[in-house]
Amino acid sequence: MTSSTAPSQPEIPENSSGSAHPLRATVIEARGGWQAVDFQELWRYRELLYFLVWRDVKIRYKQTVLGATWAIIQPVMTMVVFTIFFGKFGGMAEGSDFPYPILVFSALLPWTFFANSVSQGGNSLVNSAHLISKVYFPRLLIPLSTVGAPLLDLTISLGVLAVMLGGYLYAGVGNVVISPQLVLLPLFVLITILTAFGVGTLLSALTIAYRDFRYVLNFLVQLWMFASPVAYVLGGETGVPEKWWNLIALNPMTGAIVGFRRCITGQNIPWEVVGISGLSSCLFLLIGVMYFRRVEQRFADII
Amino acid sequence: MSQPAITVNNVSKRFLIGAADEQATTFYDALSSLLLSPLKRFRRLSQKASSAEEFWALKDVSFEVSEGEVIGIIGHNGAGKSTLLKILSRITEPTDGRIEIHGRVASLLEVGTGFHPELTGRENIYLNGSILGMTRAEIDRNFDAIVEFSGMERFLDTPFKRYSSGMGVRLAFAVAAHLDPEILIIDEVLAVGDAQFQRKCLGKMSEVAGSGRTVLFVSHNMSAVQNLCQRTVLLDHGRVIADGPSTEVVDHYLHALNEQSSSGAELSSVSGVSVKVDIRGLQGDLCKPNEPVEFVVDVTTEEPISEGHLAIGIDDHHGIRLTTLNSYLQSTEAFQFEHRARFSVQWDRVNLTPGTYWLSISLVNSLNRVAHWERGASFVVSEGDFFGTGRLPDPNHQGNFMIPVKWTVTTDESITGAKEPSP
Numbered sequence: 001m002t003s004s005t006a007p008s009q010p011e012i013p014e015n016s017s018g019s020a021h022p023l024r025a026t027v028i029e030a031r032g033g034w035q036a037v038d039f040q041e042l043w044r045y046r047e048l049l050y051f052l053v054w055r056d057v058k059i060r061y062k063q064t065v066l067g068a069t070w071a072i073i074q075p076v077m078t079m080v081v082f083t084i085f086f087g088k089f090g091g092m093a094e095g096s097d098f099p100y101p102i103l104v105f106s107a108l109l110p111w112t113f114f115a116n117s118v119s120q121g122g123n124s125l126v127n128s129a130h131l132i133s134k135v136y137f138p139r140l141l142i143p144l145s146t147v148g149a150p151l152l153d154l155t156i157s158l159g160v161l162a163v164m165l166g167g168y169l170y171a172g173v174g175n176v177v178i179s180p181q182l183v184l185l186p187l188f189v190l191i192t193i194l195t196a197f198g199v200g201t202l203l204s205a206l207t208i209a210y211r212d213f214r215y216v217l218n219f220l221v222q223l224w225m226f227a228s229p230v231a232y233v234l235g236g237e238t239g240v241p242e243k244w245w246n247l248i249a250l251n252p253m254t255g256a257i258v259g260f261r262r263c264i265t266g267q268n269i270p271w272e273v274v275g276i277s278g279l280s281s282c283l284f285l286l287i288g289v290m291y292f293r294r295v296e297q298r299f300a301d302i303i
Numbered sequence: 304m305s306q307p308a309i310t311v312n313n314v315s316k317r318f319l320i321g322a323a324d325e326q327a328t329t330f331y332d333a334l335s336s337l338l339l340s341p342l343k344r345f346r347r348l349s350q351k352a353s354s355a356e357e358f359w360a361l362k363d364v365s366f367e368v369s370e371g372e373v374i375g376i377i378g379h380n381g382a383g384k385s386t387l388l389k390i391l392s393r394i395t396e397p398t399d400g401r402i403e404i405h406g407r408v409a410s411l412l413e414v415g416t417g418f419h420p421e422l423t424g425r426e427n428i429y430l431n432g433s434i435l436g437m438t439r440a441e442i443d444r445n446f447d448a449i450v451e452f453s454g455m456e457r458f459l460d461t462p463f464k465r466y467s468s469g470m471g472v473r474l475a476f477a478v479a480a481h482l483d484p485e486i487l488i489i490d491e492v493l494a495v496g497d498a499q500f501q502r503k504c505l506g507k508m509s510e511v512a513g514s515g516r517t518v519l520f521v522s523h524n525m526s527a528v529q530n531l532c533q534r535t536v537l538l539d540h541g542r543v544i545a546d547g548p549s550t551e552v553v554d555h556y557l558h559a560l561n562e563q564s565s566s567g568a569e570l571s572s573v574s575g576v577s578v579k580v581d582i583r584g585l586q587g588d589l590c591k592p593n594e595p596v597e598f599v600v601d602v603t604t605e606e607p608i609s610e611g612h613l614a615i616g617i618d619d620h621h622g623i624r625l626t627t628l629n630s631y632l633q634s635t636e637a638f639q640f641e642h643r644a645r646f647s648v649q650w651d652r653v654n655l656t657p658g659t660y661w662l663s664i665s666l667v668n669s670l671n672r673v674a675h676w677e678r679g680a681s682f683v684v685s686e687g688d689f690f691g692t693g694r695l696p697d698p699n700h701q702g703n704f705m706i707p708v709k710w711t712v713t714t715d716e717s718i719t720g721a722k723e724p725s726p
Contacts, residue, residue: 023485028393028402051433059421134416135434136393300395301318 035293041138049141053148056120060149071153072160075108082108086231092238098265099174102164106261107230109157110192114253115221116150117193121200122217125208129303139296140289143201147193154189165264179266188259191274191281195252198285205292208299228253233261234270249273252281306405308486308517309368309391314400316361316386316541360386361397362541368519370406373512375532375549376521377556380677382538384521388412388490391519406485406517409436413490415475420464424455424474427463431478445481452503453477473500480507486517525553525622557620557659575605576674578664582682590653592687592705598628598648600664608668610637613646616663618678619703625660631667654705655684656696 042049061067082104087093093100121143125132128142168176207213228251233239240248248254255277262269361383368374378384389395391402392410417434418427428449432442442449450456453474463471489508505527512518512531522528528535528549535552537545539559545552581599582590590596598615612631618624628648630638638644661678686695689705696705 023406026393026404026408028390028397028404029400030396030398047439048433050439051430055419055422055426055430058426059419062421131417131434133394134412135410137434137436297396300389 031297033294034290035296037140037289037293038138042140045137045141048137049145052141052145056145056149057152068156071156074153075105075112075157076160078108078112079105082231090231092232097175099168099176102161102168102174102176102264103233103261104231105161105164106264107228107257109154109161110188110256110260111225111228111230111253112157113150113154114192114196114256115225116153117147117196118200118203118221119217120146120150121196122203122207123214124200125204125299126211126214126303132303133300139299140201140292143204143292144197146200147197150196151193161264177266179263181263181266181269184269185260185263188256188263188274191252191256191259191278194285195256195281198281198288200288201292202284202288205288205295208303209295224251224253227251229257229261234258234273245270245273246276249276250280252277252284256281306370307367307403308370308372308405309519310403311364311366311391312401312403314361314364314387314390314397314402315359316383316390316395317398318358318360319356359541361390364400364538364541364543366536366543366546368517370517371515372534373518373520373532375528375535375552376519376538377523377525377528377535377553378538381540383541384538385412385490386541387538388488388519388521391488404486407436408486408488409482409484410488411435411479411482411490412488414472414479418463418471418475421462423460423462424466425459427474428478431475432481435479435482436484437482441483445483449477449481452480452507469500476500476504480504480511484516486519487511488519490521523622525557529553529621553621557622576666577603578666578674578676578679580662580664580680582662582680585682586685589685590655590682591685592654592656592689593652593691594687596650596653596682598646598650598662600646600648602644602646602666604642604666604673606673607639607641608644608666608673609639610669611639611644612637612667614665614667615648616665618661618663620659620661622661622678624663625703653684654689654707656701656703656705657684657686658703659683 061070064070066073079101083093083101087100087104124142124146125139131137131142132139165176165178168174169178203213203217207217227248229240229248234245234254235242249272255274259269259274364383364387376384376387386395388410389412390397391404392408392412394412415431417431419430422430428446429439429442432445432449433439437445450459453476455470455474455477458466458470463474466474508520508527509531512520518531520528520532532549534547535545535549536543537552537556545555579601581601583597583599584590584595586594600613600615602613612629614627614629614631616624616627628650630646659681660683662680662682663675663677664679665675666673688695690707
């Protein structure tokens with residue numbers, strides 16, 4: 001019982017294994033209800049994920065004059081605006097021994113990543129309608145791939161942050177330090193990614209059935225920013241009083257942003273806040289992916 | 304004991320017509336029906352079976368495809384071919400039934416899926432290849448062959464949006480042609496490009512078909528189906544009505560078509576336009592070579608036609624378009640009418656070889672196709688002594704047309720005689 005096509009497919013390990021059936025078997029039938037995530041399949045399609053991200057990165061700044069500089073300009077301009085309006089006029093910069101621009105910028109990095117990922121993730125399925133109706137691949141790759149390009153922007157912005165920190169250190173302005181807590185930075189980036197992917201996935205699946213969510217998306221992201229400690233901090237004279245911390249930690253971006261920022265300022269990380277946000281983030285991820293998988297089989301029919 | 308590559312077992316697919324009404328289209332509707340009218344929802348649920356109008360795009364479809372078999376799937380529009388392909392390609396799920404597939408599947412429901420206008424030709428080869436299921440290593444290995452097949456070497460670094468549509472199709476097909484799966488599912492992608500490129504594609508297709516791969520091929524092109532596939536499945540209204548050797552099934556299909564629509568057919572109304580065709584000048588039911596025939600087409604429209612043209616396509620029994628009688632080509636004057644018009648097309652000497660021929664009719668307004676009937680009527684050409692020589696053509700080997708040409712024969716002496724003065 002061997003396959004006559006085996007010689008033409010030497011790179012597929014199943015063929016050379018000599019097992020009872022050398023060819024990959026696929027069963028197609030109606031599946032109802034909740035579906036588990038098929039990690040094996042996702043892994044098999046990892047190259048497609050790479051190409052989808054690669055495409056997004058390639059086309060992101062095509063036919064723009066400034067190109068990838070936009071990845072820097074966006075958060076830097078927001079930082080300037082925030083520093084002027086919230087810092088100077090809003091008085092939020094007072095009482096902080098750390099330069100306010102850095103406080104804002106270190107929060108804007110995870111936030112900008114989150115906002116871009118969620119906006120693009122939410123629209124991703126609708127924008128990929130032509131793919132969904134013509135070819136099969138695990139649909140989760142679509143919202144997953146939208147995280148890629150913003151992640152590249154985040155990396156670029158981290159370079160800008162490093163330059164800013166260096167500048168403040170060199171000039172000796174403010175109480176800038178190089179904190180050993182910086183090694184924890186990837187943890188908070190991870191929480192941000194998980195949250196962004198979870199929320200983006202949920203919104204993408206909702207948008208395909210109810211186009212209303214295209215409009216919800218915009219102001220949801222705006223409101224969400226004010227619910228997250230981007231322009232303000234936790235604790236201190238101008239920050240959120242400690243009694244509210246556990247409540248606002250229910251917003252997964254609270255823990256991500258606070259943790260990210262404190263890695264840079266070297267302040268103590270409020271692990272309870274981070275823990276609650278981390279759990280909340282996992283919950284968003286779970287709900288997003290579960291809902292997505294549940295309605296996935298109808299995508300091609302209703303798109 | 305070769306295992307079937309594809310086993311399709313009682314597969315059905317249901318769509319709900321008017322599902323847009325049943326299922327809330329906006330989130331507000333969903334919320335309101337959820338929160339405000341539980342009673343209505345309850346009522347709806349209890350009469351669910353009767354209120355939603357069901358449409359079975361496929362009903363209890365079963366067949367097997369052995370490894371290495373090349374199988375055609377035919378049927379008229381709406382027979383369920385596309386739905387079947389979409390289920391086999393895992394784009395949509397069946398409502399019922401089960402399919403088992405052994406082997407790596409690549410499906411080509413269109414060429415150029417995922418091509419991005421901003422990316423260059425080279426980048427699109429990688430993106431499209433990957434979307435179609437090729438690994439990066441495979442694309443690397445086949446890259447030169449793909450480029451050569453497409454003939455687009457010079458434009459590899461040009462953004463795809465600057466390609467003409469013909470160039471785009473070539474590149475797209477070149478990528479598709481280098482897929483190397485165990486099972487290939489193809490939907491009518493051959494109808495692309497110019498004639499030369501189509502021949503190239505058909506050549507590639509027979510190469511694929513002859514290479515021991517399992518191929519599922521959906522097409523309206525009956526001769527391509529007969530040439531490429533040993534076996535054909537005929538679908539009608541979502542059911543398999545014939546499954547067997549291609550020649551037999553194709554004949555069956557064409558025969559059924561023929562019965563549905565003979566001369567004088569009233570063509571069903573499409574988007575407020577109805578057409579009636581009457582074929583006049585027949586002797587009995589037959590059209591004789593060298594005799595006149597007249598196609599009378601009555602058109603009734605709801606909208607007025609301001610700049611109209613009518614085209615009558617003539618197909619042979621293989622479904623190959625022989626020619627089109629097109630008012631746009633033949634006269635520069637467009638016609639206009641409010642609601643009704645009668646066209647009479649007079650053909651003085653029918654020069655077709657014996658056989659069944661189909662008429663397809665297109666009504667065009669301001670260069671937009673208003674309505675189209677594929678093979679709406681047919682007529683049979685009998686045997687006849689077209690040239691008056693008492694000899695009859697063999698339609699199976701000598702084509703469809705008889706053309707009276709002038710034969711001049713120059714023999715040995717006069718050829719040498721003609722040659723001498725030339726230097």
